[in-house]
Amino acid sequence: MAKTLELPIIDFASSDRNSTAHSIRQACVECGFFYLVNHGVEDKLLQKVLEGSKAFFSLSLEEKMKLARKEHRGYTPLYAEKLDPSSSSRGDSKESFYIGPLEDIGDLNQWPSEEVLPSWRSTMEDYYKRVLNAGERLISLIALALNLDENFFSDVGAFNLPNAFLRLLHYPGELGASSEEIYGASAHSDYGMITLLATDGIGGLQVCRDKIKEPRDWEDVQYIPGAFIVNIGDMMERWTNCLFRSTLHRVMPTGQERYSVAFFLDPNPDCVVECLKSCCNKSTPPRYPPIRSGDYLKERLKLTYGS
């Protein structure tokens, strides 16, 4: 049995921004994961999103495949993705649906029709906008936590149409007998700045705080109703020269069906991710060269999906 991990809780309702920023810094340096409470996204809306997600994944495979992933938007069937390319499994045992930036010129998103799932699109758009708002507020606190101006990340163009993706996830309960290792989501770190995750309360999410130690020590992340689970992604790790940690995590099958909703907040594709001056010096030079966010993401997705 994995141990349960005690993650720090960050409260958005606190009026002391400096103290909140200090707590965020500590959480990001020590673990790269924390809970966010009082984030302003109503539980009622999340429940509607989870219901919508259930309704979508209950459609026939044929219906879902009409919206198969294109331009990183739409449906990915079971086993389409392998987050840990070194794992011997045939792919992760989950299906998902991606929704990309809403203000794209010529909206590249794919939507189920109103006849099939009435009001589905507006529920997802509403949730997307609200989580984006919470995420942007959180990023300005992260800037403060790094002793930067709170507008730093918008000033470098990260939010000039951020590359934010909402991803509905469904992990089936019954997987049938198999001789190979099965993961809901195999071990990985997220690619972007931050991820804000909500779940239906079913367990399975685990974190490995030390990716070098062998064998790996996996700890269970507990469910706190109404809280987002937030984690730092690889681009933020690059910006901070590994001061903030993009931590390995995975989802193990528990035998119970599970739904979750992840929101990946990534910078605008043209934003250059480059080691912050405050995070390097002569004795600690930058570990990574500057990179365009869009190029970095494309490379990572190619490894995950094979295209």
Ligand SMILES: O=C(O)CCC(=O)C(=O)O
């Ligand atoms: O479903 C979850 O709890 C986590 C999903 C995840 O880590 C991901 O999609 O990157």
Ligand SMILES: [Fe+2]
């Ligand atoms: Fe993840």
